[in-house]
Every structure is written in C-alpha cells, then in structure tokens.
Amino acid sequence: MPLEALLQSERAAAVAADALVLMRELFPLVRSITGDGVRRTLDGVEAWIPLTRHEVPSGTPAFDWEVPNEWNVREAHITDVATGRRLVDLRDHSLHLVSYSTPLRALLTRAELEPHLHSLPDQPDAIPYRTSYYRETWGFCLSQRQRDALAACGEGPFDVVIDSTLAPGHLTYAECRVPGQSNDGADEAVVYTHVCHPGLANDNLTGIAAAAALARELLAGPRPRLTWRFVFAPGTIGALTWLARHEAELPRIRAGLVIGLLGDGGALTYKRSRRGDALPDRAAELIVPAAGGRLIDFEPYGYDERQFCSPGFDLPFGRLTRSPNAAYPEYHSSADNLDFVQPEALAGSLQCLAGLIGAIDANQTWRNLSPKGEPRLGKRGLYGLTGGAGPGQFEHALLWLLNQGDGHHDLIDVARRSRLPLPLLARAAAALVQAGLLAPADAHSFQPFNEEGTSP
Amino acid sequence: MPLEALLQSERAAAVAADALVLMRELFPLVRSITGDGVRRTLDGVEAWIPLTRHEVPSGTPAFDWEVPNEWNVREAHITDVATGRRLVDLRDHSLHLVSYSTPLRALLTRAELEPHLHSLPDQPDAIPYRTSYYRETWGFCLSQRQRDALAACGEGPFDVVIDSTLAPGHLTYAECRVPGQSNDGADEAVVYTHVCHPGLANDNLTGIAAAAALARELLAGPRPRLTWRFVFAPGTIGALTWLARHEAELPRIRAGLVIGLLGDGGALTYKRSRRGDALPDRAAELIVPAAGGRLIDFEPYGYDERQFCSPGFDLPFGRLTRSPNAAYPEYHSSADNLDFVQPEALAGSLQCLAGLIGAIDANQTWRNLSPKGEPRLGKRGLYGLTGGAGPGQFEHALLWLLNQGDGHHDLIDVARRSRLPLPLLARAAAALVQAGLLAPADAHSFQPFNEEGTSP
Amino acid sequence: MPLEALLQSERAAAVAADALVLMRELFPLVRSITGDGVRRTLDGVEAWIPLTRHEVPSGTPAFDWEVPNEWNVREAHITDVATGRRLVDLRDHSLHLVSYSTPLRALLTRAELEPHLHSLPDQPDAIPYRTSYYRETWGFCLSQRQRDALAACGEGPFDVVIDSTLAPGHLTYAECRVPGQSNDGADEAVVYTHVCHPGLANDNLTGIAAAAALARELLAGPRPRLTWRFVFAPGTIGALTWLARHEAELPRIRAGLVIGLLGDGGALTYKRSRRGDALPDRAAELIVPAAGGRLIDFEPYGYDERQFCSPGFDLPFGRLTRSPNAAYPEYHSSADNLDFVQPEALAGSLQCLAGLIGAIDANQTWRNLSPKGEPRLGKRGLYGLTGGAGPGQFEHALLWLLNQGDGHHDLIDVARRSRLPLPLLARAAAALVQAGLLAPADAHSFQPFNEEGTSP
Structure with a gap:
C-alpha cells in the first residue's frame, strides 16, 4: 500500500x-x-x-x-569454580558483555573480577548497557541481584571466558x-x-x-x-x-x-x-x-x-x-x-x-501563471457559479495557492498561513496545475500527475 | 472642515x-x-x-x-395567474432579482419556476442577495414566507417578467x-x-x-x-x-x-x-x-x-x-x-x-541635521532652561525624533517606539524642522508648513 | 585581586x-x-x-x-541683615547654590530674592539640585523649612553673597x-x-x-x-x-x-x-x-x-x-x-x-578546527571512556562549543542557546584550544592562556 x-x-x-x-x-x-x-x-x-x-x-x-577493528563474539560467561555454577552467560542476554570486550580465558579472584563488572544498584533487576569501543578492555554487565549472588560465592576463583575476536x-x-x-x-x-x-x-x-x-x-x-x-x-x-x-x-x-x-x-x-x-x-x-x-x-x-x-x-x-x-x-x-x-x-x-x-x-513551491488579479476560476469549473454565498474549503485552498504562488512560498508556508490541511492544498494545487494556472517554481520540478513513477 | x-x-x-x-x-x-x-x-x-x-x-x-455586457433592468415580477396577485416585485426591493438575470416573459409552472428561486429557510423574513454575472441565467430572491405563499398558490401558471437588457x-x-x-x-x-x-x-x-x-x-x-x-x-x-x-x-x-x-x-x-x-x-x-x-x-x-x-x-x-x-x-x-x-x-x-x-x-521619514550628540535645544528655545527637573512630553518628543532621525525610521516607527501620540510627534517634528535640526530624509519631500496647499 | x-x-x-x-x-x-x-x-x-x-x-x-567658561565658587550665603542670621550657606551643603551661579554681592529685598530661590514644597526638609549652565543667572536652593524661615524675616533687606568666578x-x-x-x-x-x-x-x-x-x-x-x-x-x-x-x-x-x-x-x-x-x-x-x-x-x-x-x-x-x-x-x-x-x-x-x-x-567567537562530524574527544582525554552512560556538564560544554564553532556564534550565543554558565563555557573553550580543536575566529585574536599580560 x-x-x-x-x-x-x-x-x-x-x-x-x-x-x-x-x-x-x-x-x-x-x-x-x-x-x-x-x-x-x-x-x-x-x-x-x-x-x-x-x-x-x-x-x-x-x-x-x-x-x-571488527568485533565478534561466540560465547562469554562467568562460572563459580567451586560449585560449577554459571553466574553470567551471554546466551541469556546480549547485554551481559561490554561491547567490544577483548578475548579472555582466565581464572580470576573476585577482587580481580570486580572492576570489570557493571550493574545498577538502584534498579536491581536490570542489566545495564555498556560499551568500550575505543579503549581495549573487557567487562560484564549484570543485574545487581546477579552481582550479589556472585559476591555470595566468596573470593573465587571464577572461570571467566570471553570467546571474542577483535581484528581487522x-x-x-x-x-x-x-x-x-x-x-x-x-x-x-x-x-x-x-x-x-x-x-x-x-x-x-x-x-x-x-x-x-x-x-x-x-x-x-x-x-x-x-x-x-x-x-x-x-x-x-x-x-x-x-x-x-x-x-x-x-x-x-x-x-x-x-x-x-x-x-x-x-x-x-x-x-x-x-x-x-x-x-x-x-x-x-x-x-x-x-x-x-x-x-x-x-x-x-x-x-x-x-x-x-x-x-x-x-x-x-x-x-x-x-x-x-x-x-x-x-x-x-x-x-x-x-x-x-x-x-x-x-x-x-x-x-x-x-x-x-x-x-x-x-513540499513543492508554486508559481501562479495568472498572477495579476485573481484568475476566473468559474470559467474553468473550479468555483461555484452563483455568487453571493461564499466559497467552500477547497475553493479557499485554490485562492490561497494562487495568492501565495509567487515562487517564494512552499506548500508548508501555505498550509501554515492558511491553516488548511496540507493534503487538501496538495489536491487543490493539482487541480490548478491541470487548469494551467499553477506551475512548479523550481527549474527541476516533478510531474505531479505522473503516477507511473517514471522520471520526466 | x-x-x-x-x-x-x-x-x-x-x-x-x-x-x-x-x-x-x-x-x-x-x-x-x-x-x-x-x-x-x-x-x-x-x-x-x-x-x-x-x-x-x-x-x-x-x-x-x-x-x-452592461445589464439594466426596468421591471421584474412574478404574478399568480389564477388570482392576479403580484407575488414578488423588484419595485418592492432591489434584492428580489438575481443580478444579471437575462430577460424573460413567460408563463411557468411552479416546477419550472422553483429552480430559479432563492430564499433563506433559516431567516424566513430575509431576502437573500444573489448574482450570476458570468453564467447567463435568471432568478428571483425572496423571503421564505413569500416562497411559502407562492407554493400555496399551487402549481401555477405564474406570469414571470424580467424586463432587463444584457448587451454591449x-x-x-x-x-x-x-x-x-x-x-x-x-x-x-x-x-x-x-x-x-x-x-x-x-x-x-x-x-x-x-x-x-x-x-x-x-x-x-x-x-x-x-x-x-x-x-x-x-x-x-x-x-x-x-x-x-x-x-x-x-x-x-x-x-x-x-x-x-x-x-x-x-x-x-x-x-x-x-x-x-x-x-x-x-x-x-x-x-x-x-x-x-x-x-x-x-x-x-x-x-x-x-x-x-x-x-x-x-x-x-x-x-x-x-x-x-x-x-x-x-x-x-x-x-x-x-x-x-x-x-x-x-x-x-x-x-x-x-x-x-x-x-x-x-508618515514622513526624518534626518537629524545635527546627529552627533544631542543638539543644544535650549539655545533654540526648545527646552527648559534651568536643569535638574526633567523634560515634559513635548521635549521627549523632540529627543525621540532627533534620536531616531537617521533616515531609516519613519514617524510611525517613532510613535511605536516612544509610545508618544503621533500628532504630538508631528508637531514636534515641525518645530525641529523650523529650528533647522530636522529635514525630510527622502529626496521628494513635502513642505510641512505650507498650509496653502500649493506644491513646492 | x-x-x-x-x-x-x-x-x-x-x-x-x-x-x-x-x-x-x-x-x-x-x-x-x-x-x-x-x-x-x-x-x-x-x-x-x-x-x-x-x-x-x-x-x-x-x-x-x-x-x-570654568566655574568656581568660594563662598555663597544669604544673611538677614536685621538679625545678622546666616539663613543659607554653601558651607552647610553643596546643593545650596544653583550650579554656575554668577557672582553677586548685594542687599536685596525679599521680593527681589524670591525668584532666585528653589525649594520643594512637597519635601519640606530636602534641598533640590538645580543648575543653570547655559543661561547666566544665579540662585539658591534651600529646604522649604529654610524658605519659610526666610519669609518669617519679613521683607529684608538680605545680604546676598556669591563669591564665584565664571571665566575662561x-x-x-x-x-x-x-x-x-x-x-x-x-x-x-x-x-x-x-x-x-x-x-x-x-x-x-x-x-x-x-x-x-x-x-x-x-x-x-x-x-x-x-x-x-x-x-x-x-x-x-x-x-x-x-x-x-x-x-x-x-x-x-x-x-x-x-x-x-x-x-x-x-x-x-x-x-x-x-x-x-x-x-x-x-x-x-x-x-x-x-x-x-x-x-x-x-x-x-x-x-x-x-x-x-x-x-x-x-x-x-x-x-x-x-x-x-x-x-x-x-x-x-x-x-x-x-x-x-x-x-x-x-x-x-x-x-x-x-x-x-x-x-x-x-565574548570570543570560535572556530571548530575539526568541523566535519564530532572530533574524537576520548582520544584527547576530554571525554568519559566507557560509553553508554552519558556526558556531564563539562562534556556538554565541549559539544556545544564544537557544534556552534562555525565562526558565527560568539560565547554569549553559546551560553544562551546551551543554557550553560558562561564561565564553564570559557573553561571548556580553553580546554578545546589546548587540544587543538578550537581557535578564535577573528583575525586579531588574543592568546587565552597568556596570563602575563603581554600582547601576542
């Protein structure tokens, strides 16, 4: 559609x-x-x-x-060596690893691990999003609850694996x-x-x-x-x-x-x-x-x-x-x-x-081709033929487009000044173009009725 | 006057x-x-x-x-043939005829007449104003009460006369x-x-x-x-x-x-x-x-x-x-x-x-002829001579005109900016012109004191 | 200081x-x-x-x-001859004499003196300030109470002394x-x-x-x-x-x-x-x-x-x-x-x-020396190195200065648009100049770090 x-x-x-x-x-x-x-x-x-x-x-x-360098990662996790429990795993959530973390495979104490952990104490269930694109380092993001669980494991050691590549x-x-x-x-x-x-x-x-x-x-x-x-x-x-x-x-x-x-x-x-x-x-x-x-x-x-x-x-x-x-x-x-x-x-x-x-x-800009006085819309079938009772909204749109058609006001200007809906103005502009009263003001202009999509 | x-x-x-x-x-x-x-x-x-x-x-x-073409009309009326009653007559009100109605002299049924009648159902006593300058037709405008009375006459025929001319x-x-x-x-x-x-x-x-x-x-x-x-x-x-x-x-x-x-x-x-x-x-x-x-x-x-x-x-x-x-x-x-x-x-x-x-x-634009610093108004009799007590409204008008007299601010500008009345400013301008301190900024300027009405 | x-x-x-x-x-x-x-x-x-x-x-x-002419005064006073009472004396207050009063040494009746007295009936204890620089005259300013006391002395004569000089x-x-x-x-x-x-x-x-x-x-x-x-x-x-x-x-x-x-x-x-x-x-x-x-x-x-x-x-x-x-x-x-x-x-x-x-x-105007895209602040030590958590106010100041650094916006513009304090912006500008990212936009510019006061 x-x-x-x-x-x-x-x-x-x-x-x-x-x-x-x-x-x-x-x-x-x-x-x-x-x-x-x-x-x-x-x-x-x-x-x-x-x-x-x-x-x-x-x-x-x-x-x-x-x-x-291009960064890819296959797996990343932290395991408590004592219990074998997987405490953090990239497979669970793609936010668990600091983006652009360098490869690592190491047994670390909790003291060594801590500076590389990111959590949000005020939102204990949420994992933060962190990156380190331009400083080579590594880190894990985890919920505060996970971090507390990790702390409950004592001083480690923890088996830390980041199977990533950072290479041309x-x-x-x-x-x-x-x-x-x-x-x-x-x-x-x-x-x-x-x-x-x-x-x-x-x-x-x-x-x-x-x-x-x-x-x-x-x-x-x-x-x-x-x-x-x-x-x-x-x-x-x-x-x-x-x-x-x-x-x-x-x-x-x-x-x-x-x-x-x-x-x-x-x-x-x-x-x-x-x-x-x-x-x-x-x-x-x-x-x-x-x-x-x-x-x-x-x-x-x-x-x-x-x-x-x-x-x-x-x-x-x-x-x-x-x-x-x-x-x-x-x-x-x-x-x-x-x-x-x-x-x-x-x-x-x-x-x-x-x-x-x-x-x-x-947002085309238009030029009125009959700019001195109003053109006779009636003889072109664009205006009510018995006078005295006033025009409708479409006729107002025609008048606005003709009046502002000095090559300096685009459709958004006319919409703003007239307070008429832009789609109505676009339809009125099309009718005036068809009647030979309006033309695009810019040299390289489009064919408003060419719905086949071929360029002019 | x-x-x-x-x-x-x-x-x-x-x-x-x-x-x-x-x-x-x-x-x-x-x-x-x-x-x-x-x-x-x-x-x-x-x-x-x-x-x-x-x-x-x-x-x-x-x-x-x-x-x-020029349009003139001498008489126009609708008469119920059955009763001879004149139902609408241009003599009663100049709005009764659609402006530019073409000449007509015919016996018409109500069905034929109806499309040529204009009334305002919501304002039953008012005759509407209608014109048809650029489509050759004819019509009568009448109050809704008159229209109801006409309808009460049944299907007609009605004697319709428009003695108009529409000719070069x-x-x-x-x-x-x-x-x-x-x-x-x-x-x-x-x-x-x-x-x-x-x-x-x-x-x-x-x-x-x-x-x-x-x-x-x-x-x-x-x-x-x-x-x-x-x-x-x-x-x-x-x-x-x-x-x-x-x-x-x-x-x-x-x-x-x-x-x-x-x-x-x-x-x-x-x-x-x-x-x-x-x-x-x-x-x-x-x-x-x-x-x-x-x-x-x-x-x-x-x-x-x-x-x-x-x-x-x-x-x-x-x-x-x-x-x-x-x-x-x-x-x-x-x-x-x-x-x-x-x-x-x-x-x-x-x-x-x-x-x-x-x-x-x-709305003249003025030029201060002594624009560097304030001119000495006192020596020209335009300013209170003992200092310290401050000027009145006329003296404010003098100061404003001199200050704005750079050839770019017209009298309306000065009135707007100073919030002084325009006629007071015009009088102050006249006094400054007379003192040789102000001159019209535009080449083709008028003589403000020439009250005889002869051109300079 | x-x-x-x-x-x-x-x-x-x-x-x-x-x-x-x-x-x-x-x-x-x-x-x-x-x-x-x-x-x-x-x-x-x-x-x-x-x-x-x-x-x-x-x-x-x-x-x-x-x-x-230059005006100087040594003394000025009014004395009631009958009682020898000094009614007004410049020694008491420098406002007592109308500024630029001409020299005078005369015995005057009160009727002769009155036109030369200035007081404020609505503020009976206050001496007004009056001058007469461009009309040669003389006068005394006194409180309404003093003036009433003078009137109580009757018709005079009063010994009036103004020992002034008004000369080239x-x-x-x-x-x-x-x-x-x-x-x-x-x-x-x-x-x-x-x-x-x-x-x-x-x-x-x-x-x-x-x-x-x-x-x-x-x-x-x-x-x-x-x-x-x-x-x-x-x-x-x-x-x-x-x-x-x-x-x-x-x-x-x-x-x-x-x-x-x-x-x-x-x-x-x-x-x-x-x-x-x-x-x-x-x-x-x-x-x-x-x-x-x-x-x-x-x-x-x-x-x-x-x-x-x-x-x-x-x-x-x-x-x-x-x-x-x-x-x-x-x-x-x-x-x-x-x-x-x-x-x-x-x-x-x-x-x-x-x-x-x-x-x-x-209020310097600055030019961003790396205007296409943002320069890498991190590698210059000007920006937090782990991404994801957002910048502080100093970093905002850096971004604003770089963004507005097109040679057309001065520091006051940046302060107004960013709502950041001007001294903070000035400090941030100095840091960017030091990092080689910003330079004064005008030809004749100062050296912002030269605190010795020598011109460049």
Whole structure:
C-alpha cells in the first residue's frame, strides 16, 4: 500500500504489528558497531525491503575517526569454580558483555573480577548497557541481584571466558533507495536509524523496524517527488563513515530524519535541526503537534543528528523519537525489552512519520501563471457559479495557492498561513496545475500527475 | 472642515448623520457591476465631491477577465395567474432579482419556476442577495414566507417578467483625486470602495458614504502630503478594470485602504495587506487598537483587497470594516437595511479612518541635521532652561525624533517606539524642522508648513 | 585581586565598604561640570587607580556645543541683615547654590530674592539640585523649612553673597586605561560615569566609586582581552567633549557601559543601547536577570547614553543603574545622601558589573578546527571512556562549543542557546584550544592562556 495509507489508524496498527514480529526476530542478536550481529540484523530487514550493503574495511578514515577493528563474539560467561555454577552467560542476554570486550580465558579472584563488572544498584533487576569501543578492555554487565549472588560465592576463583575476536574486518551498513522524480531523482531525503544496540527493544529495534516499514510502504506507492534513502548503520562511527563515503552527495539532501525510540509511552518528540528552520523542522511544526507531540530545540547531544548537524555539514536533519535519549528509566538497560514497547505507541509513531515524509515530499513551491488579479476560476469549473454565498474549503485552498504562488512560498508556508490541511492544498494545487494556472517554481520540478513513477 | 476635525466625536457624529442622508437616497437604486444603478449612485456621491468618471466598453480585457455586457433592468415580477396577485416585485426591493438575470416573459409552472428561486429557510423574513454575472441565467430572491405563499398558490401558471437588457455597453467607475505635495503629487494613496451591491445598507452604502465624506473633509483642509485617490467602482471586475487601466500608476501608490461594512455593531476590523507590514498595516497597528478595534491577518478571500494583493501586484492595501464579510447574520440579505446601520458605529468608523489617513499621510521619514550628540535645544528655545527637573512630553518628543532621525525610521516607527501620540510627534517634528535640526530624509519631500496647499 | 573575585559576595561587600569610604571623602566637594570640584574628585579617585587627566579649554567646540567658561565658587550665603542670621550657606551643603551661579554681592529685598530661590514644597526638609549652565543667572536652593524661615524675616533687606568666578578656564576629565590583548589592545570597551553632581551620594558618587573599584580590580588581574577605558567626566558636555576629542578612536569600541545610581534599594536596571542588540545588551540578557535585575528599552532621555547613542554615533553603549534617573523620591535632592546608599545594594551592583565586564571581555567567537562530524574527544582525554552512560556538564560544554564553532556564534550565543554558565563555557573553550580543536575566529585574536599580560 502507498505511504498515505499509513495515515489511517487501522493500517498503522497493522504495520506496527508486522514490525513487532520483525523486532522479536532481531531481538536476540548480539549487535555492536561492527560484526555479524549487524549483518544478521540487515538480513532480517532485507526480508522486507531491498538493501544495498556496504562493507567498509577497518582502518578506513572517517574525518577525525577511523573504522575500528571488527568485533565478534561466540560465547562469554562467568562460572563459580567451586560449585560449577554459571553466574553470567551471554546466551541469556546480549547485554551481559561490554561491547567490544577483548578475548579472555582466565581464572580470576573476585577482587580481580570486580572492576570489570557493571550493574545498577538502584534498579536491581536490570542489566545495564555498556560499551568500550575505543579503549581495549573487557567487562560484564549484570543485574545487581546477579552481582550479589556472585559476591555470595566468596573470593573465587571464577572461570571467566570471553570467546571474542577483535581484528581487522569491516564495518557494515546498508541503504534502501526509493527513487524520486524531482531533478531526475537527484533531490534526496534521508531516513537514518542506528543498528548497533544489542538487547534493547525501544532503542533501537523500533527505529529499524519503522524505517523498514516506511520504505516498504513508499516502494509500494507512486513514485515520490524526492529520492528517499533509508540508511541502516551503526551509531556515531556508522554515521561518520556514511558521511565520509557519501560526502559528494550531501548537497542533494533536502531533508533528513534520524529516527529511533519510537515505541515507549512518551509523547512524540521532534528535535529540530541545528538550523532550527530547515525543511524537516517546518514539516514537523505542522505535523507533530497535530499528532499530540512536541518540538524541542537542537542540542549537540543525542543520536546521529550530532554528526549530520556538526558545523562542517550543518545538514537539514531533525530527529523523531518518543521519549528522548536518557529520558526514561528503562533507557540503556535490559528493562528496555520487547514488553516495554507499546504497539499503539509504535503505530502512532508510524502515522506521524508518514505525515512527516508526506509533507516533506509534497513540499513543492508554486508559481501562479495568472498572477495579476485573481484568475476566473468559474470559467474553468473550479468555483461555484452563483455568487453571493461564499466559497467552500477547497475553493479557499485554490485562492490561497494562487495568492501565495509567487515562487517564494512552499506548500508548508501555505498550509501554515492558511491553516488548511496540507493534503487538501496538495489536491487543490493539482487541480490548478491541470487548469494551467499553477506551475512548479523550481527549474527541476516533478510531474505531479505522473503516477507511473517514471522520471520526466 | 479639515480631516483632523473628524477625530473629534462631535464632528464625526455630524458627518455620520450627513452620510446616513446620502445612504437613504442611494438605498433604492438597483445597483449591479454595470448599468444605470451605478451611474445614479455616482450622481449621489457627486453632490458631495467632484468625480472623474470612467466608462469602459464591454469586452475590454482586464487580465484574465473582460468587461461583461452592461445589464439594466426596468421591471421584474412574478404574478399568480389564477388570482392576479403580484407575488414578488423588484419595485418592492432591489434584492428580489438575481443580478444579471437575462430577460424573460413567460408563463411557468411552479416546477419550472422553483429552480430559479432563492430564499433563506433559516431567516424566513430575509431576502437573500444573489448574482450570476458570468453564467447567463435568471432568478428571483425572496423571503421564505413569500416562497411559502407562492407554493400555496399551487402549481401555477405564474406570469414571470424580467424586463432587463444584457448587451454591449460600459462598466462605470469614478475617482475623486485630492492632490498632494510630495514628489509633485506623484506619491499616492488610494481609498477603494465597491459600488455594485443593491439593497444592502452596511454592505456597502456605508463604504460609499464614508469614502465621500473623507474625500470631502480632505478637500476642505490643507493640501496633504500624498495625493489621495478615492475610487468608487464595482467589486472584482471593477477593481480588475481599474488595475488594468491604471497599471502604470501603481508604483506610485504608497498605501491603499479598501473600505466597507462600516456601520454594523461589530468591532472595527483591520485586515492586513498580503505583505503584513506595509504602511497601512503599520498605521493600523497604532490607530485601530486605540479605537477599540483589532487587526487580522490577510487571507485571499474578502473584498477587493483580493485583487490589489494578488501576487502580480502585491500592493500595500489593507482593509477596514467593522464585522468582516460574512461574519454577521444579516450579511448579504435584506436584513442588512438602513435600520441595521448604527449611526454611532458609522461615526466611530469615520474617526478611525481619519486617524488612519492622517497617520499614513504624516508618515514622513526624518534626518537629524545635527546627529552627533544631542543638539543644544535650549539655545533654540526648545527646552527648559534651568536643569535638574526633567523634560515634559513635548521635549521627549523632540529627543525621540532627533534620536531616531537617521533616515531609516519613519514617524510611525517613532510613535511605536516612544509610545508618544503621533500628532504630538508631528508637531514636534515641525518645530525641529523650523529650528533647522530636522529635514525630510527622502529626496521628494513635502513642505510641512505650507498650509496653502500649493506644491513646492 | 582580579575582577572575577568580585563575583563572590564577600569580596563584593569588602570592595563596597572601601567604596563608601571614598564616597564619604568626596561627598562635601562642590562639583559642577567644570572647576576645582571635579579636579579634587579626580584626586580622590587617583588614590585608587592611575588616571590620565585632560584639561580642555573653554570655547573648544564639541559638535553643536562648546566647552563653557570654568566655574568656581568660594563662598555663597544669604544673611538677614536685621538679625545678622546666616539663613543659607554653601558651607552647610553643596546643593545650596544653583550650579554656575554668577557672582553677586548685594542687599536685596525679599521680593527681589524670591525668584532666585528653589525649594520643594512637597519635601519640606530636602534641598533640590538645580543648575543653570547655559543661561547666566544665579540662585539658591534651600529646604522649604529654610524658605519659610526666610519669609518669617519679613521683607529684608538680605545680604546676598556669591563669591564665584565664571571665566575662561578648562573642562576636566580623566581616564584609566587597562590595556587588553586583542588586536594589540586596539579592541576597546568603555565604562563611563559622570562626575559633575555635587552633594548627591547615589547620583553619582556610587558610579564614581564603582568605576574606580572595577578599574582597580581589573588592573590587579590578568590582562583582559579588550582594552578597558574607565572615563570620569562631567555629564552631557563632558561626554560630548570626550566624543569630539576621541572621535577617531570610536570605531575601536566593542562595548560601553554608562554607570551610576548604583546604591539605592531599587532593582538593578540595565537600559539597552539604541541598537537594542549590541554586545553589552546581549551580555546583560545573560547577567542582569540572573542578578535579580531587569532590562528596559532605550529611550533618548537619561544620562550620557543619550550622547553615545545619538544617531551620528550609535555606539554600543548600555547603562546600568539600580533605580533609573528620576525614579525615586530622593532623586536630585539632598535626601540622596550617604545614608541613602545601601552597602549591600552597592555590593550587588559591583557583582553584576563584574559579571557584565567579564561576559563582554570573554565574548570570543570560535572556530571548530575539526568541523566535519564530532572530533574524537576520548582520544584527547576530554571525554568519559566507557560509553553508554552519558556526558556531564563539562562534556556538554565541549559539544556545544564544537557544534556552534562555525565562526558565527560568539560565547554569549553559546551560553544562551546551551543554557550553560558562561564561565564553564570559557573553561571548556580553553580546554578545546589546548587540544587543538578550537581557535578564535577573528583575525586579531588574543592568546587565552597568556596570563602575563603581554600582547601576542
């Protein structure tokens, strides 16, 4: 079905249910910023949408950074030697191992082990999420209850096994490209989601599944105006690597959305781009409050909007989440599990994203071809023929589009100023184009009625 | 008396009383967008002020439109053949005939007649106002009670007579020009009011009478800074025709006001120009709220501001009404009669318009001729001579004008920033000009003390 | 101690106590816009800080003005001849004589004397402050009780003595210059205070003492970024003379503060510059509300900001007072005495001024030297090394500075947008400069770690 169908609650609920199936499948994988966990995750996504995969060798520079060694792990556990009891086991939960832990096979006393353990005393049942990508070390994350049980075993020794490899390999990311009409497809928009977090459902299986679902719906509908690129990549180093490898393409990007954390019970939260008034920000002003959400200003902490909005790029990227990063108690712990994700919250996020993508994609700027005085709409069948009783909402939309059609006001401007719904304005614009009264203002414009998806 | 006198309640009440006499005389005329009803209306206005009349032939193009055939009507009625009863007669009310109805003389059944009847079931005593300028048809407007009475006559036949002509002729409009000083009179302002509505008092005999009264007062006073053009023309096609015939003069226009609907009990409502910050908008920010009124944003529906503010012109035209179009139940029906107009409301509108016109006309931009530090006002007799006790309001006005006199702030800016009354600032500016401390900032400036009305 | 120490309440209280000692010493001097009262006042200031003095001859032009004759007075009194009672004597209070009174030695009747007397009937114990700089006359200011007592003496005669001189001489002003690093010291800031008022403590011994104290602290600390000039000069003609004599230096001025009236019980009041968004205005937005104060818009009445903000200069000068001029009952009368000044109010003013001067001086604009994506802070020891748990406030400051480091946002912008304290941001900027990640954006920039005070 086309993306617009997602604006309907029923369709959004059905797609959210699909998404939860995908998330359930992806949940157990041991993801990190590199390695097979990412590859298996992309396999799952590829069951829904076609992906172009990229494997970038370790050591490849990305501005101030470089692609690190690839990390994979087969097993990791701590056993009390005295009793033979397995106290912590990666098989039980993918958060148990600090991401990028170096290999280890050793008998350790508790004193030696303790500095490598991470727990949350205030949330005794939750396993924290910890990483150490750029300092070679190792560690285990466990619930406070597990840690207490380990302490009850006395001073050890403990048999500690981390069967990992950290060696030259690749960083993996993938894209799904939905070609657009405008400018022969060279006007682009990006949806970016991070694929590196293990064992956390809201952060970020919701983002992965939502991106996959949106791409699937967009592929199923008429060719959009913009070329939409859905990027699945690890956080920070993935975004940096993507920016470095696609730097020449960046000037084509009209809008970008970083998405994630779309299934918790918090209100939808759109974080503005660094510019504050970029295209996605303006679309969000229309769409997000109407969906019960709120907008917050940019700050240079969060997800990969940090990289897209660094001053050397300053790209028009906003971010949509429900609760922002670190703004809910379950954040970055095993309490962010599949049960934590609310299907209706995820469905609402999908509706809002469909609205945002739709508004960004529809945001043509128009030129009135009969700009001196109002054109006679009546003789073109666009206006009530007996005067005196006033126009309806569609006729108001026609008048607004003609009035603002000076090549300087885009559809979002007109929607904001007229307080008319953007889809109504888009339909009215189509009628005026057909009547020869309106034309796209930009040189490289799309054919609004070409639903076959061929570029002009 | 000069226009400023209208700022006083007593004078405004007297002029409103005059205006009501004129409105009473004009009320019965069968006006439309062309024809003798407009000509007789202008005759009435000409008893007050000199007019230059324009007769534009049918078929004359006006952008996407052209001047239609001229329409005149002598009589129109519906008679129940069975009883000889005259059920509807144009002689009773000029709204009874759909404007531009084609000629007809026929015996019709009720079934044939019904599709040509217009009534307001919810307002059973009111006759609606309907037109059909651009689709050749005919129709009668009648109260629901009349329509019920007609239905009570059974199936007819009915003798239907419309003795009208619709044939090549002319569209009529007129202007009263009050020459100004600035730029040899080439800096202009426009007051525009529509003269096409029959049988409605608020819409728009109030606008016609107010424009006539304002022009009369302005002609009686000292020569204004701007040349003020008062335009009396039919709605839409009249405005388009005026724009087409005066297109070369449009760059001279510094401000325009569309006026009408000035006598109902609603609050004064200034509708901003498309630009939103044009000169009349800025004047209205000062004047209208102080008169108890409000400002609303531009929208491309309403009166002839639609044409003046189309994107091909984007002229600095605002609109002053009391209730906006379609915002009162009596709108476009026979309930908008002479009794509906409140004399004190009309007087208040005249006061507000005198303020607006005064502010627009006074809105010079000044240059301080002694801009480095404050000039010594004391030695020029403009300031209290013993220091320490602080200045009065007039001295504050002097300081504000000197401080803002950088050629970039006009009198409205200074009034807004200083919160001092515009007339006080205008007097202070005159004193500073006389003292050689201030000069108009624009090349083509007027002589503020030339009260004889001769151009410089 | 360096200026920053003044941000602490204890240090501010100690400096305010010092200032009150200086004020007590300066209080009895008969100050005016010229003469020995000003010179003795500057002697008192010079005990604290080095001054460069300027003596400008009478007749020297200053734009629309010129330096007046110098005025000095030795004695002035009124004696009831009948009783030999000294009714008014300048020795009792320096406000008793109208400033610039011409010499006189005469026996006068009460009728002749009355037009030359000034009192405040509503404040019977207060002596008003009156001047007559530019109209040659004489007068006495006295309390209403004294005036009643004089009236009780009957019709006189009264022996009236004014032993003054009004003759060609000089206008005196002085500067204390604290050299800065930026642009070889050529980027300047000014603190201006008026030294002309006799016998008023809040207006303006508080301004004089505060300026002296701030200069003293600034001289004791590390070399500031800007060259700070503290100007002690008479009001109006002093400011005009200073502007005229230093006109070529005005383009160097980045910010200016007029200060005075810093010891009354009113809230701190920052008056914006004419521009409204100049550097000191932006600093004040950060500093003054946090100190419990408020900002008000510019108006062209007040103290010497009138001259600095005249349109021919339009300098970036704001003003800090507690109550504004004329906004307290004791204003310009003998009730504005040393007891009227509250030590804790003066201390609070000093704290606020230290904050303002600090913010203006620290307001560098930075450029991120690694602007594409975030640089790796971890490898530079600037960031927590185990991921997942989120950054602290210092790390947020680093991220904000890097993100806004595009050469267009100064430190005040970053403080406003990030809501982080300006001193924290300044420390974080220093760390980033040291790490090679940030550099000053302007060509003529200072060395932030050069505490020896040598220019680069």
